[in-house]
Amino acid sequence: MINFSLFFFFFAINYGLIIDVGATRLELLHRNSPKLSEKWQIPETTMEKLIEFHRRDVLRHRMVSHRRMGIETASSSASSIAMPMNAGADYGVGEYFVHVTVGTPGQRFMLVADTGSDLTWMHCRCGRRCGTHKGRLNNRRVFHADRSSSFKTIPCLSEMCKVELANLFSLSKCPTPLTPCAYDYRYLEGSSAIGFFANETISVRLANGKKRKLRDVLVGCTESVQGAEESGFKGADGVLGLGFGNHTFTRKAAQYFGGKFSYCLVDHLSPKNLSNYIIFGHDKADKASCSSSLQHTDLVLGGDYGPFYGVNLSGISIGGVLLRIPSVAWNASLGGGAILESGTSLTFLTDPVYGPVTSELNKFTSRFGTLLPPGGGPFEFCFNSTGYDESKMPPLRIHFSNGAIFEPPVKSYILDIAPEKKCLGFVSASWPGTSIIGNIMQQNHLWEFDLENTRLGFAPSTCT
The missing domain is CATH 2.40.70.10 (Acid Proteases)
Known part of the structure; x- marks a missing residue:
């Protein structure tokens, strides 16, 4: 079959x-x-x-x-x-x-x-x-x-x-x-x-x-x-x-x-x-283009992740505060886990992760303008961005289990959708399931996949 x-x-x-x-x-x-x-x-x-x-x-x-x-x-x-x-x-x-x-x-x-x-x-x-x-x-x-x-x-x-x-x-x-x-x-x-x-x-x-x-x-x-x-x-x-x-x-x-x-x-x-x-x-030469030194974390190969490039996450923080996300959401052997994927554009978060992330970000985006209906697109949370100021958005950080921290630029998760309209750039995925860090979230970073040493390196970069 x-x-x-x-x-x-x-x-x-x-x-x-x-x-x-x-x-x-x-x-x-x-x-x-x-x-x-x-x-x-x-x-x-x-x-x-x-x-x-x-x-x-x-x-x-x-x-x-x-x-x-x-x-x-x-x-x-x-x-x-x-x-x-x-x-x-x-x-x-x-x-x-x-x-x-x-x-x-x-x-x-x-x-x-x-x-x-x-x-x-x-x-x-x-x-x-x-x-x-x-x-x-x-x-x-x-x-x-x-x-x-x-x-x-x-x-x-x-x-x-x-x-x-x-x-x-x-x-x-x-x-x-x-x-x-x-x-x-x-x-x-x-x-x-x-x-x-x-x-x-x-x-x-x-x-x-x-x-x-x-x-x-x-x-x-x-x-x-x-x-x-x-x-x-x-x-x-x-x-x-x-x-x-x-x-x-x-x-x-x-x-x-x-x-x-x-x-x-x-x-x-x-x-x-x-x-x-x-x-x-x-x-x-490519490493030299990075604006800071590479951070490293474990690259999880094989096992529960099969041919995908898995990563061990421990949490997500917004504005320096760790969100209350159950640890099972990051455990691949228990139905959760996360992968880094170039073939997926948007970032998928399973329900135990999606809820806390969007709820916390909404507290801040609501200060800039009226919340808008989804409007037929893939995103649930959109707002009128007339008074939006990116510098006032709290940083979102993805924490790896070894202590490394990935901080994507705000534009990677607060997306321009239309004139005066922005949306939280996350898509809900059913649970149990795998969260996917998509390519928009990965942009403006160098990603190094070291398969011999099962290690992932990353650093901010202009990519130019």
Whole structure:
């Protein structure tokens, strides 16, 4: 039986990467960026954008709540790779993208940079060489697998297909021993992506300017995208899987450059010419851009969190006062817990956390203007911001169990919705469940994921 909730992992199109020069950086383009496809139907208002963010985030949170692996690295005396990243608010969606060069010779694609996804896949055609069908990929840029000499399908009778890829929706159907290992990912709403697994080469550029080929990266050749949610895939050619799993791009990059990657998300409303990078390996220059020293806390990998990047929280304070939040809300083994996620735009708080946070913040926002009805958007608490003064808002701080404290800028949780209207930027999530620190909350900070030492580093940064 297909696990429908996991399918969303690969289609919550939130970020993208572009392989470029320098420390081989993946350029992170916000999905709203004007650099992306002109065919998109762009939401015209901030509220329309946030409603679209929320629609995809809700689907993603369902998957996170249902799916709750160590990493072996080969230290590299070489340098790092790094890909530029941009915010794209002009297109009204909450993702970042990178350009990735796939195959031999290379073919260039725009993929979503997704820390919540296990699989790297592209819209794809293979034809007679693979013995597969041609599905519906109208108006898509596709990977022509039959033109790549390094493309190697995974047979459906192989141990890898039957065992290792079982959690990635590999199908039991096997007409012949050499038929490619197939997958069928589906949304709860009925949309689906159908394709097969293969090993392929992804080309990157090192910090010293040389090129490096990452061989035998597991990829998905998606031949068909169907259903009601198909329009949600516009603008991206697929997904770059950055989750903590056995077959992710992160795992492969770790074999070459060490088990560390980092990114810094520019403000989600930044103009298109501002960018930063997602970096694989060690890059001292990016750390130097931080306005203060990195704080560190435990990064929880595997176990109750599966392929997600979990963190141990102890509480949330507002104005220096810790809120009364039950400790069970932060305990993953008891149904709670929290993750850091680049593929979700908004921040989801489970009911035991959401109530105290919004109640306390409302005490302060009510001083600035009249509370307003939600107005059809994802937020419950909005206010007239005519007299709003950000400097008078109390700081919100997220406390980690080891004593580290993350203090996001006020603009990351008091969001501009419309002229003279602001809302608390949190979404309620059912309990039991997982709280998600989304990418808007993460903006203007450097985040360093040290998989070898299971440590998360972070510091404020302009990301420029």
